[in-house]
Amino acid sequence: MALKCDNIFVNLPVKDLEKTKEFFSKIGFEFNAQFTDKNAACLVIGDNIFAMLLTEDYFKTFTKKDLSNAANTTEVILALSADSREQVDEIVNHALAAGGSPSNDPVDHGFMYGWSFQDPDGHLWEVMYMDPGHVE
Known part of the structure; x- marks a missing residue:
């Protein structure tokens, strides 16, 4: 059986947690208060999809590597599905x-x-819609 x-x-990592929370709230996302404090905010993207937005100092406690500056480099593009082109x-x-x-x-x-x-931290977010009839 496959894993x-x-x-997810x-x-x-984020520079200003309050600014980042305000940004995503204005888009329409919500946060799970159970996993949100002064160091982290749990952004609810979907039923089983979350982004843990961590202050840079707190993020550093999870890695021995240097943090990249998302304004200058790209390590990941976060792709979100939408229900329609309009969405x-x-x-x-x-x-x-x-x-x-942009x-x-x-x-x-x-x-x-x-x-x-x-x-606000330069992380890339791609929002896409695919016609379900094309996939079948």
Whole structure:
């Protein structure tokens, strides 16, 4: 049997936790208060998908490596699925209005549509919609 995990927790270092929480709240995301304190905030992305937003000092307690500066380098692009093209635009427009930065222009492949933004720390977020009929 193949290995299967039930949840994903992506850990991201952030410079200003309160600013980051405000940013994602303005987009429409919520936080799990049980796993949120002065060092970390648990961003609820989906039923089993979470981003742990950790202050840089706290993040450093989990690794011996240097932190990358997401404003200058990219280690990961976080891709989120949307229910429609309109929801892609809604999420990215909310992110930009909340203080996020543009990443790439919208990309339309007909059956797949995506657009991306950078959060206040420079982490890249790709929001995409794929026509379910095309996958079948």
